[in-house]
Amino acid sequence: MNRKVSRLLTGIALLVIVLLVWQYYPPTKQHNNVTHDEGFNRNLMPIIYTKHARCRMGYRHIDEDEVKQILLNGRINYKKSQLNSKPDPKYALEGYTADNQHVRIIFAPSQHGMVVITVIDVNEEWQCDCK
Template sequence: MPLPKFLKAFLFILLALFSCQHQQNRNVDKTITGITQLLNNGHFNSHPSVIRYSRHARCRMECRHITVKEIAEIIQHGKIDYRKSQLQADDCHKRYALEGNTDKNQYLRIIVAECNDVVTVITCIDLKEEWPCSCY
C-alpha cells in the first residue's frame, strides 16, 4: 500500500530537520573544542615562572622609576589592550600590550613576549607622563 503524498512530505521534512540538527550539533562540538583550545592554549599566562627583561626595558624602567614589583603587578593584574598587541604570530612571537595602574599612580603599558612559562618584558611606557630617556 503506497504512502499518501502528505505522509511522504512529512517524513521527508522530518528527515531533513534531523539531518540539519545533526549538522548543527557537529558545528557546536567544533566550536566548543575551538573555545577550549583558545582558553587552554591561546591566552596570556599572567603567572609565569620566570620574568625576564630586555636591556631596553631595564633602561626604560630606570628612567621612568618603575620597579620590578610594579611590572609583576601589571603582568598579573593588567588588562590586555588588543589594539596595541600583536597576536597574529606563533606562540613565542606574540606581543601583548598590558596596561594598568601602579601603587605610585603611574598608568603603564608594558609590552611583553611569552614563550612557554617565560615572559620577557620588551618595553614599558608611562601613559600619563613623558620622561626624559635616552634608551636605544
C-alpha cells in the first residue's frame, strides 16, 4: 500500500512541476509562420518622421543615422508589432545604437515611404512633453 501512495504522490508532484513550468515558461507562439523579414522592406525610402517621432528622438538623444541603423539591422519584435494595423502594418524594431542605447523604433511602411511612428528607449524612461 505504501508503494502505491508513494507512486501517486510522485505523479502528483511531477504534474505540479510541469504545470508550474508551463505557467512561467509558456510555449512561444508561432507568428503565422512569418519569417524574419517577410513582408517588411528595410530599404523603403524616403524615411518619413512623424512630429511625435521627432519629439521623442530629441528627448532621447537619438539621431537619424541611428534610426537608419536600427531600420537596416534591428530585430523585429513581433510581440510589440501590429502587423494587421490599418492602413499600414506597424513593425517594432529593436537594437542598440552606437552609444549602446537599447531602442525600439516603430516603423510603418506606406506607399509614400517608411514612416517612423515613435522612438522608445527600452531601458530608460525619459521625461518629455511629446503628445
